[in-house]
Amino acid sequence: MAWLRGIIRNGLSGIEKYKYGKPVSELQRELGLDKVVRLCSNENPWPLPESVMRAIGVSLEKVNCYPDPQSYRLRRLLAKKWGVSTGEVIIGAGTEGILHSLFHATVDPGDEIVCPVPAYPLYRVAAIAAAAKFVEVPVEEGATLDIGRIMNFCTDKTKAVIISNPGNPTGKIIERDRMLLLAHELDSRQILLVVDEAYAEYVEDPNYLAGIELFRDIGRIVITRTFSKIYGLAALRVGYSIAPKTIVEAYDKVHPVFEVSRVGQYAAHAALLEETFIKDVRLKTVAEMTRVQRRLADMGVSAENTQTNFLLLKHKKSEDIFERLLQEGVIVRKGSDLGLEGYLRVTIGLPEENDVFLSSLKKVLTQVV
Ligand SMILES: Cc1ncc(COP(=O)(O)O)c(C=O)c1O
Structure with missing residues (x-):
């Protein structure tokens, strides 16, 4: 069966399988634990509004039929929200799905996608899967983004530069x-320029420039946003993009036709109308982040503030702490999985989840130092 290996595309050796945060059921199985707190995927833990649950219920009445491949109702609402035409909106299977199809639509073999790193690991996967060369621009820990340096990495083969703003895993904005x-x-x-704004709705810093302003000003940029974070719909796989018409038309040729489920379309539509819920989640997240940070400071752990729904903890024993927290039933994210050695990335959960994390960390810290 050795020939089967020859069937696989050579370029794929440049990709490592995505290291996802451990699912709750997996840790429960492995350790026989009843209660597990999962703070590793930056999901929104707060209960969804009634209107969203109702929309999900209605959408289920027709699961025997294919969904609308244009996601027209949702597309129209998004176009109205951002003051663009429906022809400038993409609805896709999360940011991840959108990036795969976007690169398939734009990359010729050997084109380069440039990306400051550390960055969200799926950029690399999506770029290489589309036969691009993924060019990393290393950014030193704590350094601000040096635009000149990024430009120096661009060549006449560069098709796109991709960044997230705010950044994951740094949690910082680009001013x-x-x-x-x-x-x-x-x-x-x-x-x-492709700007991933998965965490934009959490930003409080007035120095933030939302990509839509650049889109209005320049036009030739692609912004991606998601319903997986503050909108609380990660399981339903819905994201969207504001992009020039030419790109939307090319995208429409290659993306999986029915990639966004009917449930996802209905839920996202209802969630988009729930502005009070979104504001409320942002305020609760900021309040919890401040509380967790204070408690961490009391334990002598430094945690940087971010413009997202996660905190970054710096500790020289971060790997050890990660493993020991797992034993306590607390799943966080290892910085080393994200290109940030010496850190842990911890999602801000519900107050009671954060308390479990804090008390487990307190216990674990006595074991590692
Ligand atoms: C920067 C960034 N972009 C995109 C995503 C994923 O988005 P989606 O669920 O829409 O694929 C994440 C999730 O962690 C993220 O951190």
Whole structure:
């Protein structure tokens, strides 16, 4: 059967399988635990509004039929929200699904996708899966993004630069001036800027520049957003993108036709109308983040503030702490899985979940030092 190996595309050796956070059921099986707290995937833990649950119920009445491949109702609502035309909106199977199809639609073999790292690991997967060369621009810990340096990594083979704003795993925003500079520099070199704004709705910093402003100003950029984070619909796999018409048309040729389920479309539509819920989740997350940070400081653990729904804990024994927290039934994310050695990334959960994390960490810290 050795020939089967020859069937696999050579380029795929450049991709490692995505290291996802451990599912609750897996840890329960492994350790025979009843209660597990999962703070590793930056989901929104707060209960969904009634209207969203109702919409999900209604959508289930027709699961025998294919969903609307255009997600038209949701697309129209998003176009209205952002003041763009429906032809400038993509609805896809989460940011992940959108990036795969976007790169399939834009990359010719050997084209380069440039990305400052550490970055969300799926950028690399999506780029290489589309036969691009993934070019990493290393950014030193704590350093601000050097736009000149990114531009130096771009060549005449560069198709796109992809960044997340706010960043994962850093949790930081790229300030307004820097974003403007990056967008204009790339546009002048005819390189597409792709901005992943998965955490945008959590941002409080007034120095944040939402990609939509750049889209209105320059037009030739792609913004992705998701219903997986603050909207609380990670399981339903819905994301969207604001993009130039030419790109949307190309995307429409390659993406899986029925990629967004009817349940996802209905739930996302209802969630988008729940502005009070979104604001409420943001405020509760910020309040919890502040509380957790204070408790961490009391334990002598430094945790950087972020503009997202996760905290970054710095500790020289982070790997050991990660393993010991698992034994306590608490799943967080190892920085080393995300290119951030010496850190743990911890999602802000419900107050009671955060308390379990804090008390487990307190216990674990006595074991590692
Ligand atoms: C920066 C970033 N982009 C995208 C995603 C995933 O989005 P989706 O669920 O829409 O595929 C995540 C999830 O952790 C993320 O951190």
